[in-house]
Amino acid sequence: MARCTVIGNWKMHGTQTQARDLARGVRRLVGNRFRAVEVILAPPFTAIEATRRALAGSRVRLAAQNLHWQPSGAFTGEVAAGMLRDAGCSHVIVGHSERRRLFGETSRDVGRKLAAALEASLEPILCVGETLDERRRGDTHRTLSAQLSGALKGVPKSAIESLTVAYEPVWAIGTGRHAAPAQVADAHGWLRRALARRFGAASAREIPILYGGSVNPDNAAELARVAEVDGVLVGGASLDHQSFAAIVKVFSTEIPTATFNIRTTDT
């Protein structure tokens, strides 16, 4: 039984050949090792099949980076949950900040996507996180609250066993500047309590809460030691199989124990 989860989000990178090579590299380094860690790769749509083939028969699982909430129809350029299942995905990322910011996704859209994923038995990885302005204004918790309640509206308690939440502060994504352990502890603790209010404490404990934002092999250990961190969502560093495998290795050995005195507005 996996104790934590490490996901590689390849974003809009890679041809089919590059995806195949990267997936093979990950498979070679983590395929049969580090079993305490659930390993998931999220290639772009066009590389899902190449990645699936490269991972076939291994324990590494496949996620899509986005979906549409309708099962089919006249939605040019969109991909439905059932299509992703059919393509071999077990998971799908919803509400990534790049989708929210660059493509205008609202929390309502994110909620519809999450519901469509659950309906199709795809496990959603729900991303939430504040901008730097929101943090500086002291609105971090307010932002997380709005994003969480928008996305989880109408989600039945029975569905939460397939839910993963990723805390991804927008200011830490792709910037090379990860959130400090105390900030991560504060946000994850807050999310856990919010999930407990929504679903009950026992169920909330079962929901993995991942951290995302400039995770790399050098900072993985300090993040892995933070209480309530159940894994990481990795962007840039997942494009190199050795870096990604090094992060998986860290999470297979570090146990979260660190707690902090928290000042939420620090950046």
Ligand code: PGA
């Ligand atoms: P990053 O991206 O690791 O490149 O900061 C993380 C993410 O967007 O999930």
